[in-house]
Amino acid sequence: MMRLIRTLLRRLMAVISRHPRLKRGLVDLVYRLPWVDMRLRQLASRSIHTSAFLDLDIERMPEDSRRSLERIQARMPR
């Protein structure tokens, strides 16, 4: 559910950012509702910057580490 909301929010933000006047109008409108303003900004920030991932991303391993992995795999007994 959260993922869906984040995706929708991200798309909405992309549309808004392409229309500066619309963006300004919405910003002015939302600014009059401080609690909503705050929550939306926090949500937007979180949707852009996902939390740190502390494990190794195997798909995007550093080049040297990947070479080491490939050597180990190549030298494993068949």
Added chain:
Amino acid sequence: MKIDIDMQGIQTESRHRGIGRYTRATTTEFLRLIQGRHDARLLFNAALNGIDEPVADLASVNLHPSRSVFGPLRRTAFDNPANEARREAAERVYSHALDIGGADVVWFTSLIEGYKDDAIMPHELPRQLTVATLYDIIPLHTVDDLGQSRARDWYMRRIDMLRRCDLLLAISSWVRDDAIERLGLDGSRIVTIGAGVDARFRPAPRNEHDPGFNRRMGIDRPFVLYTGGTDKRKNVEVLFPAFAALPAPLRERHQLVVVGSLDVPTRRRLERAARAAGLDAAQVVFPGHVPDEDLIRLYQTCALFVFPSAQEGFGLPPLEAMACGAPVIVNNATSLPEVVNDPSAMFDASAPSSITAAIRSVLEDPARTDALREAGIRRAGECTWSRVAARAIGAIEAASARFTGEREATAPNYAPVNNPSDGAGVQIPLYLMDRTNAAALIPTLRAWPGLVEWQGLFPATPVSELDRYRVGGWQAVVSPEVVDWSLVLAHESVDVRQVDVRQDPHARRQWIQDNASHPLVRQRIAEDDIAARVAPRLDTADLARIADALDRLRPRARARWLVDVTHIASNDLGTGIQRVVRSVLVRWLRTPPVGVRIEPIVFRGGQYHHAHTYAAELLKVHVPVGLVEDTVAITGKETFVGLDWAMESLPASAELLWTWQRAGVGMHFIIHDLLPITLPEAFHPQTRESFNRWLQLVTDLADAMHCISRSTADELTTWVRTEHGNRMPTISTFPLGVEVPSTSQPVQLDPAVDSALSTRPSFLMVGTIEPRKGHEQALDAFELLWESNADVTLLIVGKQGWLVGELIQRLERHVERGQRLFWFEACPDVMLDTLYRASTALLVPSLGEGFGLPVVEAAQRGKPVIARSLKVFREIAGDYPSYFDGTSPAALATYLARWLAERPMHAPRNNWPTWDEAASVLAGRIQEVLPR
């Protein structure tokens, strides 16, 4: 002598026990005493907590030893059979870490770790002189109690490793004797170093009273104290019948206080035992775990400290109690007689009547109490951590002098090969290369690093962009001459040897021998070992983690500075801060500090990646073909530079940055201003909150914070002292650079603007339109001037910012717009230069600035500046500007009218540095600071 000290004993649960306390105290004193004599490096395990506190403690006493953090390799605890292969592989990685560390001595502060946690011990005993602290081998006394369990298997393996160490540092003579007897060790390999007591443990100052303390602890009368563990050998339960057997009047005048961490079942067991002895809840108090300051007060105020433990390797609590002036009695067993060193202070814990008699003899005899107190203080005074560390150093130095040599290392196998992956038993290929086969062999060399014997001249063809980047980073991409073929070959191989003819087998053999300990050679041997023995039992994800941990141990030739460009890379708004980021970074990329490689990075999808696209855009080159934006790997020798204002992304990336910081990565942040704190009304509440959170995080993380002005540095110092309260990072300043674009040809302005500039005095304002910039006051002032028939022009250059909706409407609909009022929302640098030169003066009514770059830019062009009297402007520009005060439109209008009438001469301008100089100063500031 180089000494590696394994610190896992203060990372596991042991850190909450005597082992943790012992390790921290001994290590601190050891490091202090060896300064100038030996080099020490602390080894930590990234999979475990407990790095921050000891490192901070050492830094607080001005000790900054180098450290190495291996892993993280998780889910390796011995108790779970499913971890078997992971643990075996991790042990091999740790063995490799010790192998290539270059130390003469490896000291394990606690070898008996890793049963329920992810502590890792080496697969094999290191080749170097191996030392271990020996706390006790008490479980061996009752090893049958462990049955045929995994716990027994684990313990016996650890004991076997202890037995094979070259030197054991025993914490008491009893432990030493016990080990000689039970492990059959030669006494010359075990040295008693004893234990000490912190200076914090001392008698209470005379006038110190805290009437609420006893009430908080549940104590309402004089008390007999015990503190320590509650497992069987600690013998705590024997205290209840012994205390209950005291004469009733004596017993009722006292309470028995049992201090220590108690889980619910243990607490119930002890309460049952107390009740069974006839003691009610008022007579026995269980305060649970107490912090050290409370423990010290309990020691200082107890009527008697009693310690009935049946088996102790040392027994720190009696020593601490003695240091605090408590009368102490202990069981006459194992190491305890050695600790108290007073036969009159002992009892036989196997006979409760003996304990009762001993307690009674103290509580009923004030003279005996005083005698025990004095003897205890004297004895504790002999036991300092400094003496313990000195004995350890003496023992290690003596053992080192006797050490006959390293244990045999696995020798690498070499062979000239065409396809190393098929070379069974061959770990290190020998490449016989020349111009004719270089292009074909280099991809193989890259995958299978080995020795390169090069014959003849190097190729005449240029090195590819990708290879230039690999070897020399972005500097080599923009300056091809920095990297030649010899550097490419050296980068990819173990070593390169140039020969005229291949006819000298002796020289070749010697060359091979000389490279046997090269880190890459040792890594290949470790890789093959893991491949043959463990890899088939690991899944790809685990194997990738092992390979990554292994590879990151390899020392890199050049330091790397990781410059965070997360925000500017995705959205360059052209703000003043982003101009600074671009100006510094582009110079660092083109001409990095000596020995440093600059890597811009972005935080994306929860990890930091290389920002190759952004770097290429900044340098106006294309990304080398084949260069991917892979994740950033840390070896611990890097420096992180938060050049940009990463207010939004830092809360998400902070957790990762903490792991980097623990691994030894230096942390530096650029602080442009504190305006959301000093001028809160000029910012959105969300911005204020985000800024505050960012500044808190940055201050926690930073080794150093580099401010763009002294004013900002002063504000930051005050803020850290008053609002942050924790440690104070290094705070430095560096100047921003100023460079006037060398445009000889001004751009063609709009005719209306051109006419306005040429026919009447004009004032230019430069900066984002936001509340603190003072646009509103300026517009009001100009309306007053226009009303009073002053014929002046106001030019505003700057994008629309925040909280200025009404002002923007005024600007857009203003009757003077296009006549005497102009707003340029988008203004390229060349056009701004033209406006600077054509206008009469720069107007800066800003209420707060971190630096105020337009002031300097105008002054560089010899243009008069009218600025609000801010501290930062006076710091940056001195007496060059004409300063005004007052926030009312009338005050500014009056000042401008007078200025126009008088046209005062401005003072000579300062000499500001160029961006080259500014980038160089900042680099110097970063290099001055040692990481924590």
